[in-house]
Amino acid sequence: MTRLPRLFYLPGLASVRGRLIATFLLLFCITLGVVAVGVLGLRANQKALDEYEAYVIPEIARVLELSEKVARLAAVEPGMTLTENSALLHDDTALLKGLLGDIRRLSLDLTGKGGERLAISEELDGIDTDLTRFLVLSGKQRQLRIKLGEMGRTVDRIGGSIYRHRAEIAQTAPTLLNIWVNTTLGLQAAEHAALGMAESDNEALWLQVMVRGEQLRQPQLADALRQLDEGPRNVFDLRRDYLATEDQISYLVALMRSHAEHLSSNATRYVEELRSVARQRRDAMRKVALSSQSGLWVLAMAGVLLAVAGIIYVGRVLQKIQSMTRIMARLASGDTSHRIPSTDRPDEIGELARAFEVFRSNLLEKQRLAQGLEAQRRQQETVFNSMNDGVSVHDAQGGLVTWNPTFVKLLGLPASALYVGMTLAELRRAVPEPVRWRAVSRQTATRIAGGGTRIASSAELHLADQRILEFHSQALPGGGWVAVSRDLTSRRAVEAELRQAQKMDVLGQLTGGVAHDFNNFLVAILGNLELLQPRLNDHPELQVMAERARRAAERASRLTRRLLAFARRQPLQAENISVPEMLAEMLDLIEYAAGANIEVVLAPCDVALWVHVDRGQLENAILNLSLNSAAAMPNGGRLLLAAEAVVAPACLPEVAQAVVLRVSDSGTGIPPMLIDKVMEPFFTTKAPGEGSGLGLSSVYGFVRQSGGDMQIHSVLGQGTQVELWLPAVNRPVVPTALPQTPLLLPAKQGRVLVVEDDAEVRETTLSQLVALGMVADAVDSSVAALDWLTTNGPVDLILSDISLGAGGNGIALSAEIRRRWPGQRIVLTSGLPQEVHQRHPDWCADLPFLAKPFDLAALATLFN
Incomplete structure (x- = not known):
């Protein structure tokens, strides 16, 4: 250690306290000399310094703080669009509002000229308005996402039921199966055009369902799908609202980012102007300082003595710093078991120790993050290897980079057949012949560098074992592409069925x-x-x-x-x-x-x-x-x-x-x-x-x-x-046939109106009714029947065919007759069973029905 000057060994200066008092006395004397020499210069610079301190420094400080708040504002806004958690979104919103309040406060403290140059009020008003709209739309989007998730689970449950009963549904309700597929597509549509196409297709398919009567054969499936497609808040309305909300949110985020960037740019320009003013003031003060430099040189030697005394004190301080340095070296090598000393000191050493302690805490947090990232990497690798679809990644030259086991299994190759860097041509030759490629999409995902070979965005591979593989390719940002493959064999069989x-x-x-x-x-x-x-x-x-x-x-x-x-x-x-x-x-x-x-x-x-x-x-x-x-x-x-x-x-x-x-x-x-x-x-x-x-x-x-x-x-x-x-079952008991008896005619004559479009059937029915002793008239259409009843009034019985061809429908005719003549008795007849006609909206369960072909005995029962 440097020896102390002889002065420090004088009696009364051996203690630290005495040395500090002597040091401060010398400092006081030197200060008096500096004051004497520089008083004139200080007076000359006093005015400039006061103005500098009163305007430039506070203005720079406020503008720098304003720039820092604006930068944080620009950093927070983009992250809000990626926040799914409502609590995190609430915290980001509170932070953003706090930043806006600080910026407004700082902008009010600026001078009138600075505020005009920054034009900060308009930008802040725009951000406030856009933030309010963004929060409203974000809440709406979360509600729509929750409802779409619920509907997605409902669609999945319906899909599971369809899969379990696929054979029955394929035979009895194939159109409902198509409706389910279109509903799934509408639930996942990323564009309005695809959503509208799925909705229009379902409307056409529902008409087919009604025509074919599939909702009667699969009522539960039909009701579940109708609730999804035609409910008050169906799949297509919710998805359309979700896409519209997403577009509005994207526009608001871009608008808020524009406001923040414009505000930051204005603040930067204003800081540069203040820096220019500061440089001018600094140059003026430097000239005054140079005039006093000669006097200050005289006091340099006294400052040297004071520096020696300071070295002694610094030596003692360094002992503390060296102790902290050794602990920090261990910390850098990974040893986090030792705590930093002197963190409780109230001086600069304590501040430095506390700063090192923060570094130690950050290192511990980094280690925890590294462990979490490693666990996440292992999880992603597990998911990649256990996917049901095959995945392969290729570089820009077509070389194989990585793949999962399912990819090898789908191609029917041994695991050792593939290797990193394997070209696309080698991979195709490795697949057992005969194979056939078919491009499903005309779109090109990418091209191999150099050769220009086209990689279709969607293609099919027909293998020798009659399996069909579907490949979807997507270009990578840095070149190359990733391909996802899946086995379509079972799906094609279902489509054929x-x-x-x-x-x-x-x-x-x-x-x-x-x-x-x-x-x-x-x-x-x-x-x-x-x-x-x-x-x-x-x-x-x-x-x-x-x-x-x-x-x-x-x-x-x-x-x-x-x-x-x-x-x-x-x-x-x-x-x-x-x-x-x-x-x-x-x-x-x-x-x-x-x-x-x-x-x-x-x-x-x-x-x-x-x-x-x-x-x-x-x-x-x-x-x-x-x-x-x-x-x-x-x-x-x-x-x-x-x-x-x-x-x-x-x-x-x-x-x-x-x-x-x-x-x-x-x-x-x-x-x-x-x-x-x-x-x-x-x-x-x-x-x-x-x-x-x-x-x-x-x-x-x-x-x-x-x-x-x-x-x-x-x-x-x-x-x-x-x-x-x-x-086997026992033979059913057949009742003893009763002896045939002559056909009993009705007890009294009655009048009958026959409505039948087929001339031969109409004439035959009239003859049978006449044979039964009835007075019968006949017409060939619904309009003619209503006109006849309007002219001749009600009759004892109306016998109407259901299928009247161009002449109308017997069920609709019966409904109109019941409306005009409530007491009129009507019997419907048809060559098709009664159950076929029950889907008609005007069908009445209590109407008598007579199946064709009928005989005299069946007609006679109508009058008993």
């Missing part, structure tokens, strides 16, 4: 229409035969011919009922069915479906075989199996239908007796390795587009739901036999 269901629905509508018109023909045929037979009692040979024609017409009527069942236009429910009789009635339909080159044989059965199932579904199952057998015999063959009773069947241990229906063919057979797969949903051996893979699975599902079982026996090259095992 949907198209098949639509075809079957169209076929069902066509079949139902044909059956309806055919019932009209049967009314005329059976009605005229019934009127003709009593007149042929004296001609036995003609009577036989008329009876033969009547039986043929009744067979045609039964065929019509089967067609209506196939078209799902009559209610189907479990009933007791005689299997031999059902097979006999279906024989002609199966022969038509199988084709002319296939011999259809029905094995004889002398015993009564009864089951309790849904007849329509059982007929469809047998027809489905027959069509499969016919497809297995492209060059012709033999199709055998048989039924027998089996006591204590092994496949149905809980059933005492079962009925087994066998459908056998002499076709190509099924390979043994496929026997266990043919009843799986979506499995088919047919070419793409020729089969959905749901035929046998739907038959199996129906048989299992009916308490039975299904077995398949096949020999490759010899044929296949499918067995349907169903629980």
Whole structure:
């Protein structure tokens, strides 16, 4: 350590207190000399200094503080747009309002000229107004986001229900499935155009649902989707409000940022002006200081002595600083166990110690943040590796950068087949042939640097194992792209089934229409035969011919009922069915479906075989199996239908007796390795587009739901036999037929108005009513019926067809008649079942209904 001057060893100066007193005495003397030398200069500079201190320094301080507040204001505003938490948004808002208040306060303290140059009031008013609008829109957006989240969960629940019952919904309500898809698209729409397209598509689809009656077959699904699409606050209205609010918030944020930037720019310019004034004042004061410099040099030596004394004191201070430095060195190496000393001192050493303690706290916080970032990195890596979609990242030259395990699995490659830097061409060659790429989108995500190879934003890869992969590519900011891939095979199968269901629905509508018109023909045929037979009692040979024609017409009527069942236009429910009789009635339909080159044989059965199932579904199952057998015999063959009773069947241990229906063919057979797969949903051996893979699975599902079982026996090259095992039931008791009695005519004559658009049916009905002793008139349209009633008044009975073609609708006519003539009795008739017409808005459940074809006995019951 430097030795102290001899002066410091004088008696009375050995203590620290004495040294400090001597030092301050010397300082006092030197100060007197400085005052004496510089008093004149100080007087000259006093005025300039007072002005400088009174205006420039406070003005600079206020403007600098104002600039700092404006900078913080500009930093807070952009972050508010990214805040999802309402508490954080409230804190940011409070901070922003506090900054605005400070800026207004500082702007009031500036001089009039400074305030005019900054033009701060207009900018602050603009920020206040925009902030208020931003808070209102942010609250509205959060409420919309919550409601959209609730609807999203509702859509997900509906989607889960659709997935669980996808086969049933695809057959009975395919349009509702499309409505669900469009509703999901509308819920996720990012643009108004996409939202409007989804909404308009759903409106058209709802019209199709009403036409097809799908809301009756799937009422719960239809009600849930209608609530989402057409409720007071439906998906599309909420999403449209959300997009509009988002646009307004973006505009307000940009406007507030513009105000803040303009305010900051004005403050910066004003600070530069104040700095220029400060430099001018400083130069003036420097000139005065130079004039006093010569006198101050005389006092330099005295200052040296004072400096020596200060060094001694500083040496002692350095001991404290060195102690803190050693602790800080340990802290820099990661040792945070030692606390900083002297933090309780009230002087500069204490301030420095407290500053170091803040540094230590920040380091501890940084370590905690680093640990959190590492945990977040591991979590992101786990999510990346466990994604159901494949993800691959490529650089600007097309080299593979990283990928997840699902990407390798989807391509059907071993994990070791890929490596970092693998080019796109090498990756494509590694995929097993044959493969086929198909660009789905014309948009280009990016291009490979140098070669210019185009990377489509969306493409499909058709693999050798018949799987279809969908790739979506997105360019990266620094070059390259990221591709997301997923397996579309199952979805394409569902889409194929949907198209098949639509075809079957169209076929069902066509079949139902044909059956309806055919019932009209049967009314005329059976009605005229019934009127003709009593007149042929004296001609036995003609009577036989008329009876033969009547039986043929009744067979045609039964065929019509089967067609209506196939078209799902009559209610189907479990009933007791005689299997031999059902097979006999279906024989002609199966022969038509199988084709002319296939011999259809029905094995004889002398015993009564009864089951309790849904007849329509059982007929469809047998027809489905027959069509499969016919497809297995492209060059012709033999199709055998048989039924027998089996006591204590092994496949149905809980059933005492079962009925087994066998459908056998002499076709190509099924390979043994496929026997266990043919009843799986979506499995088919047919070419793409020729089969959905749901035929046998739907038959199996129906048989299992009916308490039975299904077995398949096949020999490759010899044929296949499918067995349907169903629980047997006792033959129902048939009441003893009563002896035929002559038809009783009505007790009194009455007047009847017939409303029928078909001329032959109209004339036949009139003849039947006349045969019953009634006075009958007929018209061909709703308008004519209303005019007739207006002219002739009410009658005893109005018999109206429901489907009047261009002449109107019988249900609407009945509603209008009840409105004008409340006491008028009306009976509706149709070739379609009553359940088909119940969806009409004017349908009345208490109206009597007469199904076509009807006979004299059925007409007579209307007057009893």
